[in-house]
Amino acid sequence: MQSSFDLQYIIELMPILFKYLGVTMEMALWGFLFALILALGLALVRVFKIPFVQYIASLYISFFRGTPLLVQLFLLYYGLPQFMPIFIGMDAFTAAVVGLSLHFSAYMAESIRASIIGIDKSQMEACLSLGMTRLQAMKRVILPQASRVATPSLMNYFIDMIKSTSLAFTLGVAEIMAKAQMEASSSFKFFESFFAVALIYWVVVLFFTRIQYLLENRLNKAY
Amino acid sequence: MIKVSNLSKKFADLAVLKDINFVVDKGDIVVIIGPSGTGKSTLLRCLNYLETPTTGQIHIGDVTIDAVSHKAKEVTALRKQSSFVFQNYSLFANKTALQNVAESLITVWKTPKSEALATAESILIKVGLTDKLHAYPSQLSGGQQQRIGIARAMAAKGEVILFDEPTSALDPEWVDEVLAVMKQLAVERQTMIVVTHEMQFAKEVADRVIFMEDGYIVEEGTPQQIFEQPEHHRTRAFVKRALKQS
Numbered sequence: 001m002q003s004s005f006d007l008q009y010i011i012e013l014m015p016i017l018f019k020y021l022g023v024t025m026e027m028a029l030w031g032f033l034f035a036l037i038l039a040l041g042l043a044l045v046r047v048f049k050i051p052f053v054q055y056i057a058s059l060y061i062s063f064f065r066g067t068p069l070l071v072q073l074f075l076l077y078y079g080l081p082q083f084m085p086i087f088i089g090m091d092a093f094t095a096a097v098v099g100l101s102l103h104f105s106a107y108m109a110e111s112i113r114a115s116i117i118g119i120d121k122s123q124m125e126a127c128l129s130l131g132m133t134r135l136q137a138m139k140r141v142i143l144p145q146a147s148r149v150a151t152p153s154l155m156n157y158f159i160d161m162i163k164s165t166s167l168a169f170t171l172g173v174a175e176i177m178a179k180a181q182m183e184a185s186s187s188f189k190f191f192e193s194f195f196a197v198a199l200i201y202w203v204v205v206l207f208f209t210r211i212q213y214l215l216e217n218r219l220n221k222a223y
Numbered sequence: 224m225i226k227v228s229n230l231s232k233k234f235a236d237l238a239v240l241k242d243i244n245f246v247v248d249k250g251d252i253v254v255i256i257g258p259s260g261t262g263k264s265t266l267l268r269c270l271n272y273l274e275t276p277t278t279g280q281i282h283i284g285d286v287t288i289d290a291v292s293h294k295a296k297e298v299t300a301l302r303k304q305s306s307f308v309f310q311n312y313s314l315f316a317n318k319t320a321l322q323n324v325a326e327s328l329i330t331v332w333k334t335p336k337s338e339a340l341a342t343a344e345s346i347l348i349k350v351g352l353t354d355k356l357h358a359y360p361s362q363l364s365g366g367q368q369q370r371i372g373i374a375r376a377m378a379a380k381g382e383v384i385l386f387d388e389p390t391s392a393l394d395p396e397w398v399d400e401v402l403a404v405m406k407q408l409a410v411e412r413q414t415m416i417v418v419t420h421e422m423q424f425a426k427e428v429a430d431r432v433i434f435m436e437d438g439y440i441v442e443e444g445t446p447q448q449i450f451e452q453p454e455h456h457r458t459r460a461f462v463k464r465a466l467k468q469s
């Protein structure tokens with residue numbers, strides 16, 4: 001069967017898909033927030049070389065960087081309930097947010113750690129010489145400087161995360177990709193449906209790339 | 224009072240400090256001189272535990288710490304008793320002059336912020352930086368940055384200020400303004416231990432000069448003794464060379 005490209009269909013589909021963008025963005029925002037908190041913890045554990053815990057952190061990072069996100073989502077949502085009944089009640093949205101957080105925290109931890117290590121050692125020494133603890137030094141001097149270094153790459157991970165939320169449809173989350181899939185299989189206009197959803201992702205990513213650019217400019221002016 | 228006993232420091236197999244003993248009374252200005260690589264910086268850094276000594280006791284104010292049995296709490300307590308002026312300033316890059324100076328008061332001494340900032344401002348005025356309170360380090364000359372470095376050390380309420388070659392990273396034009404601030408501190412009898420190659424400063428300001436070589440204290444005495452009647456031939460050789468250069 002061959003049919004011609006249906007622009008009209010795309011134009012009509014756009015507002016319908018757009019309604020589901022909220023779910024996509026909600027997943028990305030929650031996912032990023034939790035990933036950031038986790039990543040900071042992981043990075044600090046590794047920077048401070050906390051006995052034993054640092055090895056667990058390394059193992060964690062290695063696992064979540066070394067396996068596909070889709071596999072991790074399946075393990076979490078379809079696999080875990082088999083052994084741990086508390087996970088049976090977990091809804092797909094939660095599972096997706098948790099999976100995205102775990103996955104991205106591993107990458108973000110490494111980029112936060114690299115930016116902490118990149119801060120000149122003399123900054124930590126100056127703090128210590130005044131009687132500050134290493135934790136105080138981290139909070140007041142090192143992290144503020146490291147966050148400036150880390151922001152561009154963290155923003156990249158955020159953008160990457162927005163795109164990765166599309167995998168949540170495999171768990172049954174009613175987000176924008178799932179809706180496109182549904183529309184496609186009822187209209188048989190597969191190309192148009194997926195092209196429409198691609199366009200929406202693209203515009204969203206362009207929007208956040210712009211924000212990233214403005215943020216970087218502001219940070220460069222800070223001091 | 225500061226008392227250092229049997230202090231030694233090794234980096235792997237390299238013995239950098241060997242059985243260092245000395246006392247500094249409150250209000251004394253002690254200058255440490257000696258050839259490059261003899262362990263002067265390492266000694267100062269050990270006093271502040273930026274470097275952990277291999278053996279020995281350090282006593283500053285009301286804190287005594289032993290290298291062999293030291294605990295993290297003691298290290299923090301010791302560091303509160305002294306502050307450090309670094310060769311390359313090491314100002315907090317993300318903080319203004321005012322914030323740099325106020326930081327130890329706020330974080331270490333838990334002084335209310337407004338009070339800490341007022342104290343910091345008065346110290347910066349004292350070192351001649353009234354118009355740079357809100358400047359970031361990157362916007363300032365080396366001399367200005369080092370004066371902030373000294374102001375930051377002054378604010379820290381320590382018993383003693385440790386200076387590690389505070390003027391040697393500076394362009395010559397900024398050296399005098401930094402030395403002037405240090406001389407002012409000396410007049411106020413702020414206890415100081417200063418590592419420097421500025422022999423003129425040592426002669427004028429020091430109560431006592433320590434000559435170090437090869438990880439040992441070779442000789443110590445008044446500037447007059449060290450510069451004019453050194454007992455040890457190595458002191459004599461070093462002083463002769465150093466004075467000729469300056």
Ligand SMILES: Nc1ncnc2c1ncn2[C@@H]1O[C@H](COP(=O)(O)OP(=O)(O)OP(=O)(O)O)[C@@H](O)[C@H]1O
Pocket residue numbers: 234237239257258259260261262263264265266
């Ligand atoms: N972290 C370190 N690891 C290994 N060796 C070190 C370390 N720090 C210093 N040293 C060595 O210890 C010796 C003493 O160094 P130190 O910096 O204390 O000398 P210094 O008297 O301050 O010299 P200068 O006048 O050049 O500043 C040198 O041989 C140096 O290479």
Ligand SMILES: [Mg+2]
Pocket residue numbers: 263264265387388
């Ligand atoms: Mg040195």
